[in-house]
Amino acid sequence: MRMMESDPINFSVIGTGRFGHFWCRHLSKYHPTFAYDINPDYRKKVERFAKWDSLEKCLTKKYIFLTIPIHCIKDFLRQNKQNFKKGSVLIDCASVKVPVLGWFEDHLPADVYYIASHPLFGPDSAKNKLRDNVIMVMPGKVPLKEYQILVRFFMEDFGLHIYNLTAYEHDELMAYNLNLVHFLGRALDDLGITKLPIMMSSLSKLNDIVKVVMNDTTELFLDFYKYNPYSGKVKEQWLASFKKINDQIGKELP
Numbered sequence: 001m002r003m004m005e006s007d008p009i010n011f012s013v014i015g016t017g018r019f020g021h022f023w024c025r026h027l028s029k030y031h032p033t034f035a036y037d038i039n040p041d042y043r044k045k046v047e048r049f050a051k052w053d054s055l056e057k058c059l060t061k062k063y064i065f066l067t068i069p070i071h072c073i074k075d076f077l078r079q080n081k082q083n084f085k086k087g088s089v090l091i092d093c094a095s096v097k098v099p100v101l102g103w104f105e106d107h108l109p110a111d112v113y114y115i116a117s118h119p120l121f122g123p124d125s126a127k128n129k130l131r132d133n134v135i136m137v138m139p140g141k142v143p144l145k146e147y148q149i150l151v152r153f154f155m156e157d158f159g160l161h162i163y164n165l166t167a168y169e170h171d172e173l174m175a176y177n178l179n180l181v182h183f184l185g186r187a188l189d190d191l192g193i194t195k196l197p198i199m200m201s202s203l204s205k206l207n208d209i210v211k212v213v214m215n216d217t218t219e220l221f222l223d224f225y226k227y228n229p230y231s232g233k234v235k236e237q238w239l240a241s242f243k244k245i246n247d248q249i250g251k252e253l254p
Contacts (some may be wrong), residue, residue, distance in 0.1 A: 009063065010032045011032070011061060013067055014067065017042070021046065027050075035052055059088070060083075064090045069219055070226075081108060081109055087111065090114045091150070097116050101167050104116075113143065115140055118174075119135045132161065179228060179235070184209070185209045188206060188207075189213070194211075
């Protein structure tokens with residue numbers, strides 16, 4: 001881990017739960033990384049690779065990654081907007097973008113910058129390799145130099161592929177990629193497929209989805225649906241398709 005105080009690039013990670021811990025560990029391989037969470041129980045694990053620090057000090061770093069639950073972001077910004085250092089760049093890693101960019105615009109001071117990002121991977125899918133995964137990046141309000149530094153870091157150090165979309169394009173895609181998949185996974189878990197003694201390959205693949213989905217919290221699942229503006233539309237499309245297929249079965253049976 002590089003921990004040189006003279007390094008012009010430094011990171012802080014606010015929120016060291018499952019994804020925050022994963023993200024902090026990878027960031028610390030390249031530049032000084034500091035971390036904070038309201039839960040002090042995370043401290044011991046985080047200090048294996050990063051420096052645990054106070055919230056006040058973490059908010060003064062150059063690049064600040066916000067990896068807290070979606071429903072906490074608005075209040076966090078509102079409560080801490082005066083504590084950010086002038087010129088800092090705040091980057092969220094949330095799975096919704098439309099509301100988060102709105103909160104950034106409404107609550108951050110004019111001299112604090114922000115970028116919206118969404119790593120399309122996590123502790124499960126990138127368990128063995130971070131390189132060649134995809135991260136979506138949306139420059140909200142940031143000088144070109146600071147934006148290029150971060151993008152270069154993602155591409156050259158992390159080896160990630162950068163996708164640029166609008167917030168609305170992102171959220172519509174995620175309503176299928178995340179909301180729908182988590183809906184299906186939780187329904188299959190409730191059905192009990194993980195307990196079946198025999199699984200053919202197709203069902204085994206569905207079971208893999210269940211395992212990944214159930215590793216995430218119910219809190220995250222509900223945040224998908226509450227804050228993604230396309231979640232309701234996609235859910236209704238799925239239910240309508242389910243009913244259509246079910247009705248077809250009913251017509252064919254005596």
